[in-house]
Amino acid sequence: MSPFIWPVRVYYEDTDAGGVVYYANYLKFMERARTEWLRSLGIEQEPLLREDNVMFVVADMEAKFRRPARFGELLEVTSEVAESRRASITFAQEIWRGGAGAGELLLSGRVRVACLDARTFRPRSLPDRLAPECLSQVDRAERLLRETP
Amino acid sequence: MSPFIWPVRVYYEDTDAGGVVYYANYLKFMERARTEWLRSLGIEQEPLLREDNVMFVVADMEAKFRRPARFGELLEVTSEVAESRRASITFAQEIWRGGAGAGELLLSGRVRVACLDARTFRPRSLPDRLAPECLSQVDRAERLLRETP
Amino acid sequence: MSPFIWPVRVYYEDTDAGGVVYYANYLKFMERARTEWLRSLGIEQEPLLREDNVMFVVADMEAKFRRPARFGELLEVTSEVAESRRASITFAQEIWRGGAGAGELLLSGRVRVACLDARTFRPRSLPDRLAPECLSQVDRAERLLRETP
Amino acid sequence: MSPFIWPVRVYYEDTDAGGVVYYANYLKFMERARTEWLRSLGIEQEPLLREDNVMFVVADMEAKFRRPARFGELLEVTSEVAESRRASITFAQEIWRGGAGAGELLLSGRVRVACLDARTFRPRSLPDRLAPECLSQVDRAERLLRETP
Numbered sequence: 001m002s003p004f005i006w007p008v009r010v011y012y013e014d015t016d017a018g019g020v021v022y023y024a025n026y027l028k029f030m031e032r033a034r035t036e037w038l039r040s041l042g043i044e045q046e047p048l049l050r051e052d053n054v055m056f057v058v059a060d061m062e063a064k065f066r067r068p069a070r071f072g073e074l075l076e077v078t079s080e081v082a083e084s085r086r087a088s089i090t091f092a093q094e095i096w097r098g099g100a101g102a103g104e105l106l107l108s109g110r111v112r113v114a115c116l117d118a119r120t121f122r123p124r125s126l127p128d129r130l131a132p133e134c135l136s137q138v139d140r141a142e143r144l145l146r147e148t149p
Numbered sequence: 150m151s152p153f154i155w156p157v158r159v160y161y162e163d164t165d166a167g168g169v170v171y172y173a174n175y176l177k178f179m180e181r182a183r184t185e186w187l188r189s190l191g192i193e194q195e196p197l198l199r200e201d202n203v204m205f206v207v208a209d210m211e212a213k214f215r216r217p218a219r220f221g222e223l224l225e226v227t228s229e230v231a232e233s234r235r236a237s238i239t240f241a242q243e244i245w246r247g248g249a250g251a252g253e254l255l256l257s258g259r260v261r262v263a264c265l266d267a268r269t270f271r272p273r274s275l276p277d278r279l280a281p282e283c284l285s286q287v288d289r290a291e292r293l294l295r296e297t298p
Numbered sequence: 299m300s301p302f303i304w305p306v307r308v309y310y311e312d313t314d315a316g317g318v319v320y321y322a323n324y325l326k327f328m329e330r331a332r333t334e335w336l337r338s339l340g341i342e343q344e345p346l347l348r349e350d351n352v353m354f355v356v357a358d359m360e361a362k363f364r365r366p367a368r369f370g371e372l373l374e375v376t377s378e379v380a381e382s383r384r385a386s387i388t389f390a391q392e393i394w395r396g397g398a399g400a401g402e403l404l405l406s407g408r409v410r411v412a413c414l415d416a417r418t419f420r421p422r423s424l425p426d427r428l429a430p431e432c433l434s435q436v437d438r439a440e441r442l443l444r445e446t447p
Numbered sequence: 448m449s450p451f452i453w454p455v456r457v458y459y460e461d462t463d464a465g466g467v468v469y470y471a472n473y474l475k476f477m478e479r480a481r482t483e484w485l486r487s488l489g490i491e492q493e494p495l496l497r498e499d500n501v502m503f504v505v506a507d508m509e510a511k512f513r514r515p516a517r518f519g520e521l522l523e524v525t526s527e528v529a530e531s532r533r534a535s536i537t538f539a540q541e542i543w544r545g546g547a548g549a550g551e552l553l554l555s556g557r558v559r560v561a562c563l564d565a566r567t568f569r570p571r572s573l574p575d576r577l578a579p580e581c582l583s584q585v586d587r588a589e590r591l592l593r594e595t596p
Contacts, residue, residue: 009330011330011333012166012167013165013173013326016161016162016166017161017164017165017168018502019166020166023504023508024162024471024472024474024478025471027471028311031471032309035309057465057467058470058512060509060510060511060512062510065504065508068504071166072342072343160479161478162475167353167355169355172355172356172359173326176321176325180321180458180460184458184459194518194519195519204316206318206321206366207321208363209360209361209363211358211360211361213357213358214355214358214359220492220493310463310464310465311463311469313464314459315459315466315467317464320460322460368464
């Protein structure tokens with residue numbers, strides 16, 4: 001099983017005076033990968049919000065910044081469902097230079113995204129289309145883990 | 150008559166790999182000064198939007214980037230009403246290092262902000278509290294101009 | 299002659315509480331298109347800076363914000379050389395929704411980029427590889443203009 | 448012992464289409480507070496980098512997003528040295544609305560900042576002026592902890 005991969009080019013807007021990507025901007029790259037993973041499943045967040053009052057917010061996260069990315073580099077951002085619960089998804093994410101899994105690992109992190117009712121800001125269950133896909137990803141990951149000798 | 154002045158400190162988030170403030174980020178500084186000018190008049194945009202469906206959007210702008218600002222510097226951003234119409238305000242704005250009018254001029258620009266009805270996104274007249282203040286600023290500026298020999 | 303076109307997806311990071319793209323962020327999109335135009339000519343800015351001390355900075359710009367872009371939309375950003383001088387290039391740029399030239403025009407602007415010596419921050423001539431390409435674009439545009447009855 | 452507190456106003460640039468502060472932007476607020484804590488000790492990062500080749504980078508971090516902040520709100524960002532080692536400082540940071548420790552807690556996090564030699568990007572010991580201040584903060588915190596019945 002391979003994770004979802006999204007390519008990101010580093011532009012001037014992403015860098016800081018240290019000559020490397022500003023630490024908060026890696027979080028933007030990570031969100032782009034999560035958004036595109038949803039889109040790859042046929043889920044657009046805008047109609048979900050407008051029609052079903054479903055919104056996603058980051059509840060907690062952690063990140064380890066291993067190596068800096070520089071202006072002009074082409075990165076690959078991965079996104080995998082590490083855990084899926086009724087009202088939240090935890091993503092394991094990585095940022096690579098030179099190809100996910102093959103080049104240099106720049107960042108690894110976990111991001112827990114909660115599903116909220118946009119009218120009340122209270123937790124609500126994941127949309128029907130999303131829940132089985134998350135469970136299936138977690139299942140595959142756990143099966144892989146059990147099968148690894 | 151002196152323009153409204155708002156101090157802005159340059160942080161890492163504002164800079165790019167060139168070692169100076171990224172060009173789009175000066176526009177953030179300029180908006181902070183416009184927002185604080187409104188606040189200095191007792192006008193908060195959030196209730197204006199929520200209660201009166203009034204929103205402001207930038208309709209057009211121009212800027213001349215004269216000298217770069219660097220990490221750690223303390224800037225002063227000015228904001229003056231240059232022209233006031235029924236449904237828009239044009240601001241003349243400058244960014245200075247070392248004191249507005251006294252130090253080095255880093256940027257000068259003009260920003261025309263349109264007043265919209267948030268439900269229809271169509272132009273609407275400025276809020277009652279704002280219009281006279283704008284007119285008075287423009288009047289003072291024009292009187293000053295006439296009186297200058 | 300058709301301008302260089304670069305697609306940009308609108309993510310949450312680009313929007314503001316008004317529900318549309320924050321005005322300064324359109325300038326990021328415009329820079330991405332200019333950077334990718336350079337890349338399409340085989341010019342990478344990073345080695346240019348490191349090896350030849352050549353840097354580009356925005357000297358002045360103007361933009362007309364015609365319609366807002368929203369979360370999730372796919373935009374096309376155009377970039378054309380409108381004028382080329384010894385030490386600067388002026389780009390005419392547009393942002394479209396639904397296809398450049400075919401859909402809705404969201405923004406039109408001009409950006410003059412100056413070429414500097416990175417050690418002295420003084421103007422210097424465009425890199426040899428870039429100058430003829432710019433001139434050729436401008437020539438084509440002027441020829442087209444003359445030929446239009 | 449009270450932590451260092453830095454006020455931050457939420458502007459449009461900080462929000463997203465969800466109507467609240469975009470998650471990555473809280474990290475900007477947290478860095479502003481760390482930078483201003485350094486400044487309060489008389490330490491400016493720019494000369495430190497230029498003269499002593501000392502730079503700080505975030506090595507790892509975690510954050511819990513408890514409640515969202517909205518446009519126009521005035522926040523307080525706290526910064527405390529939670530752990531100090533030869534080549535890194537771990538900060539405990541919080542973001543509050545309505546006064547640190549008194550209002551509503553919006554975010555709590557930990558950020559480990561590594562001290563690098565800017566020429567080699569390798570770890571180096573904290574600057575002489577900074578190390579004792581960090582140790583003293585940690586000492587005070589531990590003493591307070593021991594004294595608490």
